[in-house]
Amino acid sequence: PKELTSKALRDAPPTTSRSADSPIFGVEGLVYYLAGCCTPIPGEPIIGVVTRGRGISIHRQGCNNLECVEYERLVPVRWNPGAENSGRPHTYPVDVQIEALDRVGVLKDILSRLSDQGINVRHAQVKTSIGQPALMDLGIDIRDRSQLEQVFVQIKKMSDILNIRRVGQIDE
Numbered sequence: 001p002k003e004l005t006s007k008a009l010r011d012a013p014p015t016t017s018r019s020a021d022s023p024i025f026g027v028e029g030l031v032y033y034l035a036g037c038c039t040p041i042p043g044e045p046i047i048g049v050v051t052r053g054r055g056i057s058i059h060r061q062g063c064n065n066l067e068c069v070e071y072e073r074l075v076p077v078r079w080n081p082g083a084e085n086s087g088r089p090h091t092y093p094v095d096v097q098i099e100a101l102d103r104v105g106v107l108k109d110i111l112s113r114l115s116d117q118g119i120n121v122r123h124a125q126v127k128t129s130i131g132q133p134a135l136m137d138l139g140i141d142i143r144d145r146s147q148l149e150q151v152f153v154q155i156k157k158m159s160d161i162l163n164i165r166r167v168g169q170i171d172e
Contacts, residue, residue, distance in 0.1 A: 022080055023042065023079060023080055023090055024046070024048075024058060024077050024078070024079060024080060025077060025078050025079070025080050026048060026075060026076055026077035026078060027048060027056050027058075027075070027077055030055055030056055031054070031055030031056070032048065032055050032056040032057070032058055033054065033055065033056075033057055033058065034057075034058050034092065035049075035057045035058060035059045035063065035065070037059070037063060037064075037065050037168065038059050038060040038063035038064075038065070038168045039060075039092065039093055039094055039095065039168055040058055040059060040060040040092070041092040041094060041142055041143075041144055041145055041148065042079045042081070042090075042092070042143070042144040042145065043079065043144045043145030043146055044060050044061075044079075044145050045060070045061040045062075045078075046058050046059065046060060046061060046077055046078065046079065047059055047061050047066065047074055047075070047076070047077065048074065048075035048076070048077040049066070049069050049073050049074060049075070050073045050074075050075060056075055056077075058077060060168070063168075090143070091120070091141035091142060091143055092141070092142055092143075093122060093139055093140075093141060093142075094139070094140055094141075094142045094148060094166060095137065095138070095139050095140075095166070095167040095168065096137075096138050096140060096151075096164060096165065096166055096167060097135060097136065097137050097138075097164070097165055097167050098110060098135075098136040098138065098155065098161060098163070098164045099133045099134070099135055099136075099161075099162040099163040099164075100133060100134050100136065100158075100160045100161050100162055101133060101134070101160040101162065102128050102132070102133060102134040103160060106134060106160055107124065107126055107134075107136060109158060109160075110136065110138075110155060110158070110161075111124070113151075113154050113155055113158070114138075114140065114151065117147075117150065117151060117154065119140050119141065119142070119147075119151060120140065120141040121138055121139065121140055121141075122139035122140065122141060123137075123138070123139040124136065124137070124138050124139075125137045125138075133162055137167070148166070152164055
């Protein structure tokens with residue numbers, strides 16, 4: 001069985017939820033963090049896991065790291081849709097992989113589409129091999145599942161795009 005790894009802890013520092021402004025219902029007054037293994041975003045079903053010493057880790061339901069967690073450590077949680085109205089919108093890191101025909105400017109065109117939608121790119125890496133499609137790994141900041149779906153639709157419309165998928169520990 002897979003265990004919760006330190007990679008799952010990498011992205012988000014622990015946060016203490018104290019009010020109705022919390023983005024997550026079910027962790028009020030508790031220390032919690034978003035698991036880096038599956039990077040949950042608003043609009044997706046989530047579950048909390050009581051950790052040993054770090055508070056509650058929030059995972060997407062179906063995350064592979066949940067397979068070895070005892071049932072007693074699971075905490076029902078859900079996104080708070082009202083939290084987004086409490087100030088500037090929160091964004092969440094999402095890793096995506098794009099497979100495209102390798103040509104000059106393909107990354108620029110993808111980045112332009114993301115920029116047009118107001119999407120910040122945290123990191124980008126491109127791998128190319130002669131005669132093979134280019135593989136682009138991007139880390140982007142997303143508000144919610146709806147925005148992520150819009151990004152996928154916009155990028156899939158491009159003629160040179162072969163595939164786009166979210167990277168995380170869930171079979172999608």
